[in-house]
Amino acid sequence: MSEQTVTRAQLSDAVYQEVGLSRNESADLLELVLNEMVAALTRGESVKISSFGSFSIRSKGTRVGRNPKTGEEVPILPRKVLVFRASQLLKSKINDGLAKAARQQKS
Amino acid sequence: MTKSELIARLAEANPHLYQRDVERIVTTIFDEIAVALARGDRVELRGFGAFSVKRREARQGRNPRTGEQVAVTEKAVPFFKTGKQLRERLNNAS
Numbered sequence: 001m002s003e004q005t006v007t008r009a010q011l012s013d014a015v016y017q018e019v020g021l022s023r024n025e026s027a028d029l030l031e032l033v034l035n036e037m038v039a040a041l042t043r044g045e046s047v048k049i050s051s052f053g054s055f056s057i058r059s060k061g062t063r064v065g066r067n068p069k070t071g072e073e074v075p076i077l078p079r080k081v082l083v084f085r086a087s088q089l090l091k092s093k094i095n096d097g098l099a100k101a102a103r104q105q106k107s
Numbered sequence: 108m109t110k111s112e113l114i115a116r117l118a119e120a121n122p123h124l125y126q127r128d129v130e131r132i133v134t135t136i137f138d139e140i141a142v143a144l145a146r147g148d149r150v151e152l153r154g155f156g157a158f159s160v161k162r163r164e165a166r167q168g169r170n171p172r173t174g175e176q177v178a179v180t181e182k183a184v185p186f187f188k189t190g191k192q193l194r195e196r197l198n199n200a201s
Contacts, residue, residue: 003147003148003149004146004148004149005148005149005150005151006139006140006143006148006149006150006151007150007151007152007153008152008153010139010143011136011139011140011150011152014135014136014138014139015132015135015136018131018132018135019128019131019132019135021128021132026132029117029121029132030132030136032117032120032121033113033117033132033133033136034152034154034155036108036113036116036117037108037113037155038155038193038196040108040113041193041197042196042197045108046108047108047109047113048108048109048110049109049110049113049137050109050110051137052110052137052140052141053185055187057197079198080197080198081189081194081197082156082187082189082193082194082197083187084156084158084185084186084187086184086185090141090144090185091184091185093141093144093145094141094144094145094160094183094184094185095182095183096145097144097145097146097147097183098147098160098162098181098182098183101146101147
């Protein structure tokens with residue numbers, strides 16, 4: 001599998017092709033979508049995108065960590081982390097893609 | 108927030124767009140990410156995070172109820188790593 005990186009440019013291009021807004025407006029809307037998601041997450045809300053997956057916030061408590069270089073103990077402060085759970089549909093799409101790539105490699 | 112709430116918010120903030128178009132925009136974005144991942148590509152959105160696909164090798168598993176051995180085939184699982192900027196925002200907002 002040749003792994004490539006898709007960025008904002010390709011996503012906004014897809015919006016441009018699909019919806020027929022200008023390139024600029026397509027890029028702006030992609031940004032607005034991400035901003036709305038970030039805003040909801042920073043409010044502590046989870047974001048559920050049906051058939052894609054859900055993003056939720058998990059609060060982590062204090063724990064004792066260690067500086068791996070010096071072995072020194074350092075407290076790790078309570079913090080919030082974002083977890084993404086892929087939907088069943090996304091998982092199966094990805095596995096179908098993997099199976100297809102494997103078949104192509106064989107033939 | 109659900110996908111339909113996200114669409115409603117965006118439609119409200121962009122009254123010059125049809126709700127129908129806002130729906131297509133949001134759907135296109137997530138479809139495009141899914142298609143990229145299915146190809147085995149990474150999707151990197153600076154400031155937000157990066158989606159990637161990790162491979163899990165085939166392994167011998169066990170049925171936890173019966174203890175019976177079962178072969179688990181090779182799998183690919185989607186993975187999301189939160190971007191630095193978002194991670195910081197989550198912790199400074201509170």
